[in-house]
Amino acid sequence: MTDVWQGNSLNLDASRVIDRNIYVDPKIYAAERDQIFAHTWQWVAHESELPELGDYVTATVAGRPVVVARGDDGALNAFFNTCTHRGAMLAVHPRGNSGGSFVCMYHAWCFDTEGKLMSAPMDEAYGDRLEKACYDIPKVRMETFAGNIFISLAADVAPLETFLGQAGPYIEMFTGKHEAIGRVRWTLDGNWKLWHENFRDNYHPMYAHVAIGVNYQGVTIQGTNHDIAQGHSLLAFPAQGNGDPNRIGSVIRKVTGKELGAPPPPGPTVAANADDNRNLILAVFPNLDFQHSPVGINHNLLQIVRPLGVDKAMVEIVVFGEKGESAEVRQARLETSLDGQTAAGKISGDDTEAVRRCAGGFGAVREVRWSNMDRGQSPGDDGAKNDEYSLRAFYVAYKQYMGQALEGVG
């Protein structure tokens, strides 16, 4: 079957281009909600964020409001966040404690932490026709992996561990012995895929991020870029620099006209994983990313991007700490983990801007329709750090999920 992106004006194989219409077309976005977000496992929370009985988190997946709650028996339950009486959402905060039941603010119908209807006020007015079992809130399929809580709106999605495939062992390494120590959210002025692509793209850092570019000047870049199947991918690279501690100082001096002072004494350190001491960026189809850095205190971060529309998205970043780590390390983690991250970060501030500029540039989609995704010419699934095997892995899966929805676009 001919690939829908064959015949592009860049004269490249269809697997090596992107049709920019997928970032701006509302029909494509609607299809993504139904065919991707409603048919994949979606990360919602880490179990450590719901430690107490009655704790809950909320999320919206493919437009559906969902609540995950820890019940009296300690078990986690996921159900739709809607009262079966008239529809009001039962929980409106990102996280909280229900006190053991969810009482609708509208008519005080009360549900337990599994979503079962417990009581409705003044129910004698219904005579004998209020069959409570008919008003239990439908459960949402939920599984956990390495402490991460995922939900799936579809019954036909493979079990979570199968869905994660080769990504699984890495996720175990990043979050299996850890606890979440905080979240930050920010919005993007652009399509959700632009953010997820940014994680799979290691061509940009030395150009988009001036401080990183300085560090890489004169360095032969090491590292690898892997398609690990099922739409997932992995970037792996050693900590690199040009070995000149004065280089960043010279850039600062050039920008500010002042000498940068001496660096402070080093903070606490945590031993890197003996089995794998590389920087790792794991992208899980379609919208989940993990970052692991063995430098310093061994950082582990998770980011999930959720669409808010075809041209708007929200990113959530979750920081992990190791269970039982020292107070000194935990405090250092709380103070330093996000310095480069979020819309306020020294790195992600630029990535967020790159998304905004791409979204603006897509205004010319009719005249400039195709984006290049051709870096790395070796056959197979693996290439150099700044090749694009990882990006292409995403779009192989994307096309499989989207199917005919991509036909006739543009």
Place this chain on the structure above:
Amino acid sequence: MAPDVKEAASSAAPASLSTLIEERALTALIHRAARLADERLYLDWMALFTEDGGYSAITFENAAYSGLYLFKDVGRRALHMRAAFLMGLWQAPRGKTLHLVSNIEISLGVGGESATAVSNFLITRTPDMEHSKLHACGVYYDRFQKQDGAWLFADRKVVVDTNVLPPEFTELL
């Protein structure tokens, strides 16, 4: 019943002149930091901090729950790095900001060489070719130290009211 303003005023202990002078100086410092941020005079802003001074920001949610900072700059070198990012290392563009600071409550320390303040802030931002928008609001928690007769920030912790940051959030808060 409405309070008896006249009675309340007459029963309040008169503040000493020196206290008023110090509070006025600290208020001026807070206003000066806002002005320098808006005028993008980042090195001058940096000079309002002690050599080991700190500047940090945290969301309202994380201030209450976990203590996870957006960033925490400690010491002149870290502030210098931030100034450099604001002056060009960030490719994210600067917008025109306007800082408004109010509800300032100052507590002078014993000995007159230190003080703390809590104040509310509101920042608007005006990008090129767009209307002005509310950028951020929240609370400043400041610690001050007097050095060579002048007040400086020993620490400024910014708690932003939002739990969802806007896309462009690299401005000085």
